[in-house]
Amino acid sequence: MGADLNDLYQRVGDRLNLLRQKRIEHEEILAFYAKVLAAQQEAQRETKVPDVHLREDHLTVKVEEGFPLVDRESFPVDENCTLGLFQTICRLAMEENPVLAGAGETLLEAAVSGALDISQLITATLNNDSTVFEVRANDLGINLPILQALTKLSLQPSLFAAAEAMAQRVALSDWRHGYCPICGALPAIAGLVGEEGKRTALCSFCGHSWQLPRLSCPFCDNTEQEQLRYFYGEGDDLYRVQVCDQCGSYLKVVDTREGGDVEVLAVDDVATAHLDLLAEQAGYQRRAPRLWGI
């Protein structure tokens, strides 16, 4: 694992510890997250993904034209590491989280016996194909979001390794679109960064972060300021929700000038599930799936 990724795991771990103290109402899921993170870090050390074969000059053209570098379906995956991590995470679910214990046990049994084909789930995740998940979840009698989340968590070391390698091959600092320069996925959450509070997004798929265009909705490019609003959770100005009345989307935004940084915001995403609820109750829609919507 590269030094940067190792450092990232440390920072995510620090953020997790801080939020566990501050947001004790989410202790059950954050405690599980801490165990999963340790298992992911362990797996990350072993994860090797092949290089994506794209010429450097093609990469530069793609960035200039606003095309993401790699299609999701073409993301390189270390299947063995993903399989191993899937079983470890199922075991953690079984032993560490009462809500997930039943699903963890069923999935572990199915994975070990071969009744559940993890390669098929990996492909379905890359292809963004929820039908495969629906069928498998139904067969096994488990909750669909749990199956999707455990698969995605197992796949993340491969996605992170591939995204890190791609980000080093071409300059991405001028990218200003609402979707990720590496994989084209939408933001999971965003942070306000630096003195000017530039909105920086965290990718919902590959974990890359990039600066969003100023004063516009990242989902529909709407720039009508009266249709772009923020609201805050009660008594909490660290987190805000940006809504767009043109496309009906919302995006949670964290003021990282108060602590943390954009790359660790997956933790904040879990700890602000109440804001997703508020936004949904107000009729707005989250565009990127919630990884930890379990």
Ligand SMILES: [Zn+2]
């Ligand atoms: Zn991405």
Ligand SMILES: [Zn+2]
């Ligand atoms: Zn919009």
